[in-house]
Amino acid sequence: MTQSRVSLDVQSYNVMINGLCKRRISCASKLLVEMHDKGYHPNVWTYTIMINGLCKEGLLHEALAFLSKMEDNGCLPNAVTYEIIIRALFEKGENDHAEKLLREMISRGLLQGEK
Numbered sequence: 601m602t603q604s605r606v607s608l609d610v611q612s613y614n615v616m617i618n619g620l621c622k623r624r625i626s627c628a629s630k631l632l633v634e635m636h637d638k639g640y641h642p643n644v645w646t647y648t649i650m651i652n653g654l655c656k657e658g659l660l661h662e663a664l665a666f667l668s669k670m671e672d673n674g675c676l677p678n679a680v681t682y683e684i685i686i687r688a689l690f691e692k693g694e695n696d697h698a699e700k701l702l703r704e705m706i707s708r709g710l711l712q713g714e715k
Contacts (some may be wrong), residue, residue, distance in 0.1 A: 608640075613635045614645050617653075625653050644676070647669075648677070651681060660692060667681070682710060
């Protein structure tokens with residue numbers, strides 16, 4: 601039997617990480633490390649998927665660390681990224697922190713007022 605190899609890219613990793621985040625967040629984290637080790641750079645969606653998974657598990661401090669890591673790696677969060685983490689912070693009663701991130705989101709032009 602011949603063995604075929606599938607070539608993975610960032611989008612392929614994002615799909616796998618998203619699936620793992622739904623049940624096994626630690627495995628998703630390991631896959632993210634593997635992705636990096638193989639020379640792929642996480643994009644805004646990779647980080648957003650991980651942040652969403654961490655928030656759903658109630659791991660807000662880890663999600664905030666990922667937000668910081670994201671920016672340290674030159675990847676700016678988008679409106680979806682902010683919305684996920686702000687919502688999780690409000691749900692946990694971390695209103696001051698949520699409002700701080702909301703102000704940051706607005707200052708970056710990611711939240712447009714109604715016209």
